[in-house]
Amino acid sequence: MALPAARKMSSGMSAGESIYLVEMLKGLALTMTHIIKNIFDQDRFRTVEYPDVRKSMTERYRGAHRLLLRPDGKVKCVACMCCPTICPAKCITIIAGEDPNDAAEKFPVEFDIDMLRCIFCGFCVEACPKDAIRMDTRIYEINAYTRQAMVHNKTYMVNLMDGLKPPAEEFYRANPDNAPAGFAGDEPAVPVGQPFVNLAAGAEASGAGRAR
C-alpha cells in the first residue's frame, strides 16, 4: 500500500498575513485600546471585588437547600425518597421513620445533604411532591474545616428557613446535639493521613459490617 502523498502544509494565510508584522501591529493596537480604555475608566470592569462587594443572586439562583415546615411546625418532607432517587450526585441520605401521631405517617428521621457532593442541579427541588425542599436561600458560601461540617442535616436546613444564616460549622458547634455524627468541634474528626474507617475494626464492631 502506497503511503499517502505528502501534502504541503497550507497555512491558509495571504501574503500580507504571512509576514506577520502587519497583523501583529493590528493585534497590538487592539490590546492597547483596551488598556487605555481601562486605565481611564475603571468602572468598565465587570469584576465583583468579592469579599468586600457581594453579588446579590437572582431569585432563581440555586443556593444552599432549606427544608420547609408545615403550619403545625413539622417538616413538610414525608421521606418519599424522590430526591435521593433523582439526585445525580447521590448526596442525599434520608432515613425514614413512622410518626404514630401524625396523619402523614412517614417522616424523615435523618435528612442529610453532603454539600461536598452536591452539584446544585436543583433536581431534588423539582422532584419533591410536597414542596418540602427548596434552594431559594441564595446562600453560596458553603464551607467548613471538616467534612462532617459540610453535611447539612435536617435541623440546620430547617433553621435556614428563619433567615438564620450561620455556616453549618458554627451552627453545629452551638448545637452539638444536632451536629452530624463524627462532628467534633475544632478538630478535624479524621486526623490527616489516617484512613477514613479502620475497615477491620469497623466490620467487627458493627456486626456484619453493614448494619442498617
Place this chain on the structure above:
Amino acid sequence: MTFDDVLPYLVALGRCVFAVVFVMQILPLLIWAERKGAAYIQDRPGPNRAHVMGIRAAGLVHTLNDVVKLIMKEDIVPGHVEKRYWAAAPVIAMSVALCTFIVVPFGDNFMGYQLKVSDIDGGLLFVLAATGMGVYGVMLAGWASNNKFSLLGGLRASAQMVSYELSMGLSAVVVFLIAGSVSLSAIAEMQAGAIWNWTVFTPMGFIAFVLFWTAAFAETNRTPFDLPEGEAELVGGYHTEYSSLRFALFFMAEYANMIVASSVTATLFFGGYNLPFVTPAQLREHADWVLMAAALAAPTFVYFAYEANKRKQRPFYQALPAGDARLKEPMVFVGLWLGAAVAHVGIGIAGALGLASKLSLNFISFGYLESTAVFGPDLVTAIVGITVLAAKILFGCWFFIWVRWTVPRFRYDQLMDLGWKRMLPLALGNVMFAAIWVAFFPTGLISTLFGSK
C-alpha cells in the same frame, strides 16, 4: 595603601552592585506590569488585594507577597533528579542573565569613569556569547530533571535558541558595520545628537532591528516563542520539577533576560542613554536648564494627585466598612503625588539658582571638604542618561508583555520555519545591503548628504 589605590576596586564593586541592583529593582516592577497589563488587556482589574497597612499600591504589594511566598515555600528536591546539575541550572540561568548586563553603558562618562561595569573590548560579542551561555541553564534543567516533559522543554529551548541566535548575530553585525566598532559605548556615542543618528532610522538598521527584536523574543523564551514551557503539552517545561526559590530564579531569569534584551536593543538601535537631539556635551553645558526642566513635570504629578483624590468616590471604597485600612489609601497617594510635585519644583528652583554648575564636594560640605572639582554637570548628565536608558528598557520590557498578551503561541514547526527559512536569509541579505550602504554613506545617509553631525 592610599585612597587612590583602593578607589579602582571600590569603583568596580560599585559598578557591579549598581548593575545587579538596577536589574533586581526593575524585576518586581515587571512582574507587576505583566499582571496588571494582562488584566487590563482582558478587561479585569488584576491584582489588587494584598496591602501593607491599607496601601495596595495598585497591586505592587502582590510582588512583595510573592517574594515572601517563594522564600517560605518548601524546597522540594525530587528523588529522581541529577542533584548537582539540577541545582546548578537555575543559578546558571540567573547569573548568565545578569552577566550580560556588564557591557551595557548607562550614561556618558562620569568624572572620567565609564558608566558600565566593564569595558570589555568585545562588547557586543560578549553579549552574544553570554546569551549563548543562557541556554545551558535551561538545557541542564531539562536534562537533570530526569523527566520526559522537562527534557522536551530543554530540547525545545536549546534548538530554538540556536536557531535564532544566527539571525540575532547577523543583525548585530549590521550595527557593527554602521558604527565601525563592537564596543557598546562606541555604538551609543555614535548615536548621540539628532534622532536620525539612531541606527533604527537607517533602512538596514530598521530591518536589523525587527530581526533582532524578534530573535530576542525567542532568546528570552517569551510568547509567542515560549514553547519550552508550553504548559498545554509539557506541564511546566524545563522548570516542572523546580519549586520555591529555585523556581523563583528561573522566573527572575526570564525577566532579567527581558531587561537585558531591551537594554541591548535600546543601545544598539535606539541611541542607548542618549536623549534625541541633545548630546551629553550639551547636557553638561546646560545642567541648570535640565534641572529647571524637571519642574515641568510638577503639573503632571498634581494631576495625578487630583485623580487619586477622585478615586475615593469609586464604588469599591464606598462599599468598604468604616475603619477598613484601605480607606486611607487614596489620601496617601494624594500626599505622595503632591510630594513628588513639590520635590520637582524644588529641583527646578535649584536649577534656577544654578546649583548644578556649582556642585562640588567643597560646595556640598560648605567648604569643609577641600575638593573643588565640579561634578554637578556630570551628575546631571549621568542621571539623565540612566533615566533615559531605564525608560527605553521599560518600554522594551512593556513591549514584551504587550506582545505576550496579544498573540498566541507559535507551533514548533512554524517557529523553526520562521527562524531558518525567513529570518536567516533576510538577515544575510541585510548584512550585504548594509555593507554596500556603509561603503557609500560612511557616516550615515543624512550626515553624508548634508554633512552635519
Place this chain on the structure above:
Amino acid sequence: MPKVKINDVEVDVPAGTNMIEAAALAGVEIPHYCYHPNLSIAGNCRMCLVDIVGGRAPEIACNMVAREGLAIRTDTPNVKKMRQSVMEFLLVNHPLDCPICDQSGECRLQDYYMEHGNYDSRGIEEKVSKHKRQDIGDKIVLDAERCVQCSRCVRFGDEVTETGDLRLMNRGDHTEIGMFPGERLEHHYQGNLADICPVGALTNKDFRFQRRVWYLRETASVCNGCATGCNIQVCHQEGEVFRYLPRRNDAVNKSWMCDHGRDLVPGIAGLNRILRSKVDGQAVDVEAALSSLAARLKAAKTVGVVLGNRATNEGNWALLQAVRKNLPNAKVYAVAGNDPGSVEFADKLLIDADKNPNSAGVRLLAGVDGRVGDAADLGSALGSIDLLLVLQDDVLGRLAGHGKPAAVAFLGVSKNATSEAANILIPVCHTVEMDGSYVNRTGRVQRLRRAVTAAGDALPAWLVLERLGAKLGAAPGTGMVATAFNAMAKVVPAMKGMEFKALGDAGLPLAVEPAAVAATEALA
C-alpha cells in the same frame, strides 16, 4: 389444545387456560387487578375487558376459558377506552398517598395509569375517606382508602389459609376492606397478603418504610427456613438484604411463603454471624485455620465428621470427598433434627416440621456413600471422639446430654452451641451469599443464587472444603460451583443427567431409579 387468536397472533394453549394466560403466551399483556393465577376467578376489577371478534359485547379475559377458534382483540379503541375508564373509576377515591406509600414503584395503579390511564382528572368532589393505618396483624398494616376492592386478600383467606378473616363491607362508594371488630390476622402466611395486594392497601410491617422498592435488586433463590424449600426472590441493595418475596413455582410453593421464612432476613446481617476464623480463640485468616484443621485431622486418632443438613449438596459432597479420600479411619455421621431455638411449628400447607433446608440432600448422599452413621450412632460415640468436624448444623445442641468430644471444628454461618465449643471456627456463606443447590422434601433439586457479598471472611462451604481436601492431600476441585455439582451428579444415581445450569429457576425432580431406591426411600 385449543387454538386461540389474540390480536392476529395464533397460539395453541392448554385446555382450560384463561385468556389472560393465553395472551401472555402470545406475548400480549392484559392488565388486571383481581385475577391471580393461584386464586379463584372473581372478575370484579373489570380491568381485563377485551373485545371478542364477532362477539356482541366486551368480556373479561380472566373468566374467559380458551376454546377452539376464540379470537380476541386488546388493541381496539374500545378496549383502550374501557381501560382508561376503569382506571378513572378505580382512582376516583384513591388517595394521593404515593409519597408515603410503600407500594410505590411496584403499584399496579401507578403502572397501569401510566400505561392505560393518562387522563386528566375530572374529580371535583371530595374523596370518600376510609380507615387508614389499621394494625390488623403482626405483619400487616391495612389502609382501606388505598384499596381497589379486588378481593384477592379475601380469596386468599378463604381459599389458601382458610381463615376467612378479611371481608369487603358496605356498598358502593363506601365499600371498604376490613376485619371483624376485635379480630386480628392469626395465620402464618400474612406476608402474602401484602404481596398479592396490587395496591398499597396491605403493606408489610417489617419492610414498612425501610427502603424504596425501586432501589432493590432481585435474585432468584430458595428459602432456607425448612425442608419445603420455597422459591423466593431475595430483594437486596448494595449488599444488604431487605426482604424475601415468594417466587411462583407451582410444584413447590405456588405463589406463597410463610412468615417464618420472611423472618430470616434480619439474621443475614445479624450480630449472630460468624465473621472471622478462629483457632483456639485466636483470630486467624481462613488459610491458616484450614492448615491447622488439616494438621489436627491428620493427627487425631478418632475423627468424627458430621454432614450438614443446613449445608448445600456441593458442601456436603466436598466434605465427603475430602474425608473419604484422605481420612480412611474417620467416621461420617448425619444428625437429623432441628437446631435448638428454631421455630417449632408445622402445618399441611408449606411449613415443614424439619427446619433444615437440605435434609433430603444429606439423606441422598448418605445413601450413596453407604457408611454414614445417624444421630444415635454419633450420640453414643461422641465422648470418645478426638476431633469432631461439623458442617453448619448445631450438632452439639441437637445431641445435648450426650458426651463431649475432645475437640470440635465448626464450619458455620451463625453462632450456636457448637460454635461456642469449637476449637477451630471457620465462617461460611449464608444461603443468599452463594450459589449452590438444595434438595427439598419432595426430592426437587433447587438452585441458590448469590445475591449479596459474603459477610466477614465467609466463603462458600464447598469452596472451604475443597481447599481443606487439597490440604489433606486429595486433588483440589476446580473452584467452580457448577463443576462441583456436575461432578456430584455423575456419581449420584438419582441425579443422573443433571447439570447445574439446567436446574434453572424451577429446579428439577430427582430421578427415581432402581439403583437409587435406597437413597430415595427415605424421602417420602
